[in-house]
Amino acid sequence: MSSIELFQNKTDCCGCSACYNVCPRKAISMQEDEYGYVYPVIDQDKCVGCGLCRKVCHYQADKELRTPIKAYAAAGKKEEFLKKAASGGMFSLVADKILEEGGVVFGAAMEYHNNTLIPKHIAVESKEELFKLQGSKYVQSFIGNTYAEAKKYLADGRKVLFSGTPCQIEGLKGYLGREYGNLYTIDIICHGVPNAKWFQDYIKVFETKLQGSIYSYNFRDKSRGQGMNARIEYYDKNGKAKVIYRDGHLTSFFHLFLKMNIYRDNCYHCPYARKERTADITIGDYWGIYEEHADEMKHSTMSNSKGISCVLLNSDKGLKIFGQLMPQMDYFESTVDKIAKHNMQLREPTQYTDERFKLFDLYKNAGYEGIEKYFRKSIRFKKYFYQLRSMAPKGLKRKLKQMIAKVRG
Structure with a gap:
């Protein structure tokens, strides 16, 4: 013992x-x-x-992070990638290339098993399976045995792309214990992660309201334009497949995520919430691009309506693969500082909120039903604002944001 x-x-x-x-x-x-x-x-x-x-254990060890070499605004040209991506489809471009070269891609999927949606890391070996890893999940995924699986593929000489949060990438590196020339990594600009149980409890509450069974949940669907709109697919009580859409701000789980209330404890002390990165490539939404690159956007074919990624290239591997993919994307160079200005997690971790402690007590005593009731009461009047905002044209919303930014100085 x-x-x-x-x-x-x-x-x-x-x-x-x-x-x-x-x-x-x-x-x-x-x-x-x-x-x-x-x-x-x-x-x-x-x-x-x-x-x-x-x-x-990397989390309690000294960190060996890398300063980004180059920074870009970018979006893939393939419509099929843009439609399924949360932002500019950069993960899909890199993953597609790795698969084309006979490699293996690891990432977070939302799998449906035994009437339950489960966020978990999986490996895909074909382009036909890539859709499983596309889109943002906003829930901590179960890593399972994927580090060990990745090591076997690497030992066999196959190229491996592993994507995840910075701590998941560091977890892989800690497990591997050495560098591999055939390993490529992508980390996301992570705000923090809620857990799967809260998400699954939220789904159960939603299913009761729908009188159905939800089998697919896309947090940021683009079929109605770029934004925070969820696409929810479910079977009704008669077994008929149906689809509904919801503004993410009007759903309790995503709203609480955006308000930074339901992350892991360590997320509020995250050592990876900084400009220095662990992966070869870092990707995220390019918030504030019209403010930081007004002139470039006037002449660019990229648009927020389709999604624009910020890309940090942190290693020679990252530089090389991005360079090879340039013909398949629209892009222009940016700076880490401009990107970090609108992405707090490149500057510091998310801060605890007073509401978080209240929510956790509520969850402990009343379950997610209590959370849902609290949420409905808290947005009773705000919901009309969110509904109006979701109907406003993207151009109008962008102009209003620019006007507000000027007023604030």
């Missing part, structure tokens, strides 16, 4: 699963706490005290 302790405070664990993947005795399991956030738990009867779990 061993007495290894992985962490003392929840702020010291990001749930990346590196320790879970590396344990040779399978003594570590990822278990939910009372609020649904997953943490590694050691079965001390199985543990032999080898210390590998502590060795691969």
